[in-house]
Amino acid sequence: MMEVCIRINNLTVEFGKYTVLKNINLSINDQEFLAIIGPNGGGKTTLIKAILGLIEPKEGNVLIFGKKPTELTFKDIGYVPQIKTLDRNFPAKVYELVATGLTGNWNFRYTKEMRREVREVLAFCGMEHLEHRPINKLSGGELQRVFLARSIIRRPRVLLLDEPATGIDTVAETDFSLLLETLQYQNQTTIVMVTHDWEYAFHHSTSVLLLNKSVVAFGSPKEVFSEENIQKTFGHFGHDHKMEFIIKKNV
Numbered sequence: 001m002m003e004v005c006i007r008i009n010n011l012t013v014e015f016g017k018y019t020v021l022k023n024i025n026l027s028i029n030d031q032e033f034l035a036i037i038g039p040n041g042g043g044k045t046t047l048i049k050a051i052l053g054l055i056e057p058k059e060g061n062v063l064i065f066g067k068k069p070t071e072l073t074f075k076d077i078g079y080v081p082q083i084k085t086l087d088r089n090f091p092a093k094v095y096e097l098v099a100t101g102l103t104g105n106w107n108f109r110y111t112k113e114m115r116r117e118v119r120e121v122l123a124f125c126g127m128e129h130l131e132h133r134p135i136n137k138l139s140g141g142e143l144q145r146v147f148l149a150r151s152i153i154r155r156p157r158v159l160l161l162d163e164p165a166t167g168i169d170t171v172a173e174t175d176f177s178l179l180l181e182t183l184q185y186q187n188q189t190t191i192v193m194v195t196h197d198w199e200y201a202f203h204h205s206t207s208v209l210l211l212n213k214s215v216v217a218f219g220s221p222k223e224v225f226s227e228e229n230i231q232k233t234f235g236h237f238g239h240d241h242k243m244e245f246i247i248k249k250n251v
């Protein structure tokens with residue numbers, strides 16, 4: 001049997017009086033690809049932060065390979081944050097940002113060994129040529145790859161991504177989704193990705209979580225993407241014609 005990678009037990013998160021996540025229970029096996037989908041404000045980022053141990057739950061807990069998130073290091077778990085929350089004007093170069101994934105801080109001497117590791121991971125992400133580019137001179141898609149490079153440089157067993165825009169960046173040499181596939185199947189990485197791209201989730205994930213404060217549905221993409229579940233998650237306003245397209249295409 002596959003080893004359980006992430007187990008979420010009875011997780012409830014509150015900010016003040018406001019309940020953001022209510023009684024979440026689920027587990028994901030090693031080497032799975034979990035897609036998390038839900039409306040804005042539905043608690044997706046909060047769930048990712050709870051998995052990372054950045055948020056203290058009101059009740060319940062998260063275990064990653066049986067350990068508490070606070071016992072993990074960036075060798076165990078990689079994180080690509082939501083791009084809109086990043087300060088684009090931060091005066092760093094690509095290699096410096098990626099190297100912080102090795103050292104955990106900005107105060108480092110760029111050794112030959114680090115240079116080799118940074119180049120290797122940038123090459124994997126199709127970004128080798130931008131090693132010395134300031135990060136405020138990158139496109140959104142390029143910046144995303146740099147953050148991916150930073151998050152995987154220690155080859156973590158688990159990778160969390162908060163809304164990477166998988167579709168926007170076809171110009172880059174290496175397709176972002178291909179990178180994720182390589183990580184999942186060749187490097188045996190468990191991937192958890194918050195996304196609005198339902199079609200991508202349908203085709204690439206092994207499990208889908210529809211989240212709106214609590215679990216609306218959790219299971220295989222075929223089970224989860226029913227019209228009823230989509231209605232429950234997004235209600236009338238969220239109805240997306242793309243979804244009909246996916247369902248029709250695959251029956």
Ligand SMILES: Nc1ncnc2c1ncn2[C@@H]1O[C@H](COP(=O)(O)OP(=O)(O)O)[C@@H](O)[C@H]1O
Nearest residue numbers: 015016020038039040041042043044045046047
């Ligand atoms: N640190 C915080 N303090 C208070 N409220 C927060 C905090 N972080 C998020 N929230 C609120 O929690 C809810 C869920 O937010 P979030 O997890 O970011 O949703 P999503 O990522 O699904 O859009 C939102 O209503 C948001 O305003």
Ligand SMILES: [Mg+2]
Nearest residue numbers: 044045046082
């Ligand atoms: Mg979010």
